[in-house]
Amino acid sequence: MDHDSAPPANPPRYKLRLFITGSTPRSTAAIQNMRRICAEHLQGDYDLEVIDVYQHPDATRDYQIVATPTLVKVLPEPLRKIIGDLSDSERVLAGLNLAQEP
Amino acid sequence: MDRSFSPPLSQAHFDDLLERLREAEETLDAIRHGEVDAVVVGGSSGQKVYTLENADRPYRVIIEQMREGAVTLSADGTILYCNERFADILGHARESLIGREVLHFVAPADTPVFAELMAHGPASGRSAELSLINADSVGVPVNFSVVDLDMGQDSARLLCGVVTDLTRSRQRSHELAAANARLAAEIDVRRRAEESLEVALDAAGMGGWDLDLAQGLIHGSKRFDEIFGREGTPGPWLVGELLARFLPEDRPAVQAGFEAARRVGSIEFELRIERLADGARRWIHVKGRVHRQQGRNGRLAGVVSDVTTRRMTEQQLRQAQKMEAIGQLTGGIAHDFNNLLMVIGGSMDMLEEHMPGDERSRRYFAAARQGVERGALLNRQLLAFSRRQDLRQEAVCIDDRVHSFQGLLERALGETITLQLVEPEARWLCTTDPHQLETAILNLAINARDAMPNGGTVSISTRRVVVDSERAQSVGAAAGNYVAVSIADTGEGMTPDVASKVFEPFFTTKAVGKGTGLGLSQVYGFVRQSDGFITIDSTPGQGTTMTLHFPLTDDPEQARAKDDAAVTLRGTGSVLVVEDDASVRDIAVRSLGDLGYTVFEASHAQSALDVVASGVGIDLVFSDVIMPGDIGGMELVQRLRRSHPAMALLLTSGYTGQAMADQPRPADVQLLAKPYTRATLSAAVDAALEKARARLRDPGKPGV
Structure with a gap:
């Protein structure tokens, strides 16, 4: 699992879970888009896990995932799900409450 | 507002609902727009993932690209799907394979293996090696691995298989096995060569060695270690360790030899070592050559042998x-x-x-x-x-002789020296001249006495010695049985240098006037003339043992000569003196004339024969053995013996040993040693005439 986080003394602000299905085209696109957004906007202040639902089908139950790819923002609250390959950066940033920031 | 349809909603609740609605709409939107490629469906048997159109394309590509055959089989073994590679392995078109039973392609011998593979097994998969028959009816060795694909209880059973062509890897293992076999055979040949080399070297008494110049280590064979006297510590020698075995005065030569080997490429020397095990000094012969390794002199290898015995x-x-x-x-x-x-x-x-x-x-x-x-x-x-005295050899028991003149020996040794006679195991007989033997033993005893000015012990012992051909060669005698008499003292001993010279005439360590330097020479000549040999065992400070070896005999009657009386006897008769030296002839003629004989003279054998042939009537021919001319004294007497059997014959010589070896002297002809006195001459002439007269009286009896 990915864990590009800051030192443990200072818990990261964003806790993100990306659900994908193996190397399907949307899943691979979602992974690439997520990496780009994290690098551009979150400055390392995040904890991202990419979960392959083929490998862990039961992991979808906790967050009621109905389709992949789906990004789940666990923290900060409220919990928010963004469906799709995350190619619409504005929609993703809005979902992460980052839209207003310049 | 219609209150009945509008229960009061908190702002938060409203926001939450709004959010959920937005999320549901977004989800539907995303699905509708194809932004997702899988949906997750919860059911009684757990969460299931359904991929949408084209979602499995990467997997298809992988499966089609890979170099293994991939196949999906129904429970009865019908091919439902296969990749291009699988079709390649079988050599059929893919289209012709789908729908056929895979068993059709399994080699008949492998059908039980395949049946076991197809039976229900663990979900983790199983595999077996078997042969598939391709379109050319050639068996292709493959690894066939299958896994059961769980499609749920209501679906038919499916098996996924991966087929790996083992032809190349088999070929490679065959090549590898062949290479291994070749290598093993080569190793075997080399080992045998090494073994036979070792056996050959061992048979030659040689040790093999190998010096690594860079490491300064010498690897030696077992015999190599033996030659240097190292026991129980196998492994290589350090150069310094080996160098230390050489005598200090020889070490520079060893080092120079190895230095030169780097330049000239070979090494050979014969130097002395002190053997590790017993400290014995040995001569060794080292020979070797440089191995060139990658253009530089890396190693020296060669042989070593102990040449002490040869030296x-x-x-x-x-x-x-x-x-x-x-x-x-x-x-x-x-x-x-x-x-x-x-x-x-x-x-x-x-x-x-x-x-x-x-x-x-x-x-x-x-x-x-x-x-x-x-x-x-x-x-x-x-x-x-010079071994030219006339020996009277007979069978002699040395111990009996020694006992018979023990008193004389004791007087000669004096009071400060103890004489010890060791009782032998048996009373062996040997062939020698008893009087000369006594003289020799007395001579050696006196030498022993002189080596012990402060007293000591002289011990005399005899034993039987068997001399093999190798030893016989080194001592210059014949191989066989000998009786050895040792005269040992507890005196000052000799250095090897002195020991090598003691038998030379006029060599003496005694003060001037105390010895002639001929005593031991005489002993030496006497023993050699008896077909024996002498050995010296001497250590400075520890004493000397001189051992005389005489040929052993079993025949006690081997007497050859007896003593003559020494009285001047006047006689009558005619004597022919044959002598090339005019002065000596003159003396003989006058002496015989004075004794009463009628004397004729001849200066050589031919003229003697002429005198005899003239018919003057000669009773006795008295001839020198060695004379110039075609006929010597020996031949002269032999001719006369044949032509005039009644004639008395007498020989004389100052030089008897050699002449006797060259030509046998007739058994009844006496030899008078020069210089002779008138008394010995008269006795010899008288005896010869008497013998001739006796033969005349009794012709059947051979003369003695």
């Missing part, structure tokens, strides 16, 4: 040759000297009758006579050394 043999041989040469020289001088003494002594015999009677003249005359006698004694010793 000792060579040394003994050189010693024997030297003694032989000295013997020849001494014998030659003694021969001429003898003739001179004959002339002087004979002339004095003549003069004696005409001597003036005054005391002074008589004294001078006696001194001269004594000088001749001493000269004759010296000459006898020289002749003894």
Whole structure:
């Protein structure tokens, strides 16, 4: 699992879970888009896990995932799900409450 | 507002609902727009993932690209799907394979293996190696691995298989096995070569060695370690460790040899070591050559052998040759000297009758006579050394002889020295001259006494010795059985240098005037002439043992000669004197004339034969053995014996040993040693005439 986080003394602000299905085209696109957004906007202040639902089908139950790819923002609250390959950066940033920031 | 349809909603609740609605709409939107490629469906048997159109394309590509055959089979083994590679392996078109039973392609021998593979098994998969028959009816070895695909309870059973072509890997293992076999065979050949080399080296008494110049380590064979006397510590030698085994004075030569080997490419030397195990000094011969490794001199390899025995043999041989040469020289001088003494002594015999009677003249005359006698004694010793004395050999028991003159020995040794006679195991007989033997033992005992000025013990012992051919060669004698008599002292001993010279005439360590230097030479000549040999075992400070070896005999009757009386006998008859030296002949003629014989003379054998043929009537021919001309003394007497059997014959020589070896002397012809006196001459002539007369009386009895 990915864990590009800051030192443990200072818990990261964003806790993100990306659900994908193996190397399907949307899943691979979602992974690439997520990496780009994290690098551009979150400055390392995040904890991202990419979960392959083929490998862990039961992991979808906790967050009621109905389709992949789906990004789940666990923290900060409220919990928010963004469906799709995350190619619409504005929609993703809005979902992460980052839209207003310049 | 219609209250009945509008229960009061908190702002938060409203926001939450709004959010959920937005999320549901977004989800539907995303699905509708194809932004997702899988949906997750919760059911009684857990969450299931359904991929949408084209979502499995990457997997298809992977499966089609990979170099393994992939196949999906129904429970009864029908091919439902296969990739291009699987079709390649079988050599059929893919289209013709779908729908056919895979068992059709399995080699008949492998059908049980395949059946087991197809049976229900663990979900983790299983595999087996088997052969598939391709379109050309050729068996293709493959690894077939299958896994059950769980499609849920209501779906038919499916199996996924991966087929790996093992042809190349099999081929490679065959090649590898062949290469291994070749290597094993080569190793075997090399090991055998090494073994036979080791056996051959061992048979030659050689050790093999290999020096790594860079590491300074020497690997040696077992024999190599033995030669250097290292026991129980296998492994390589350090160069320094090996160098330390060489004697300090030889080490620079060893180092120089190895230095030179780097330049000239080979090494060979013969130097001394001190053996590790027992400290013994040994001569070793080292020979080797440089191996060139990657253009530089990396290693030296070669052989080593212990050549101590060979060197000792060579040394003994050189010693024997030297003694032989000295013997020849001494014998030659003694021969001429003898003739001179004959002339002087004979002339004095003549003069004696005409001597003036005054005391002074008589004294001078006696001194001269004594000088001749001493000269004759010296000459006898020289002749003894050069092995040219006339030995009277018979079967002798050395111990009996030693006991019979024990008293004399004890007197000679004096009071400070104890004589010890060791009782032998048996009373062996050997062939030698008993009187000379006594003289030799007495001589050695006196030498032993002189080596112990402060007293000690002389011990005399005899034993039987078997001499093998190798030892016989080194001592210059025949192989066989010998009786050895050892005279051992507890005296000051000798250095090897002195020991190598003691038998040379006139070599003496005694003060001037105390010894002639001929005693041991005489012993040496006597033993050699008896077909024996002498060994010396001496250590400075620990004493000397001289051992005389005589050929063992079983025949106690081997007597050859007996003593003659020494009384002047006047006689009658005619004597022919044959002698090339005019002075000596003159003496003999006058002496015989004085004794009453009618004397004729001849200067060589042919003229003697002429005199005999003239019919003057000769009773006795008295001839020198060695004379110039075609006919020697020996042949002369042999011819006369045949032509005139009744004629008495007598030979004389100052040089008997060699002449006797060259030509056998007729058994009944006596030999009178020069220089002879008138008394010994008269006795010999009288005995010869008497023998001839006896033969005439009883012709059947051979003369003795």
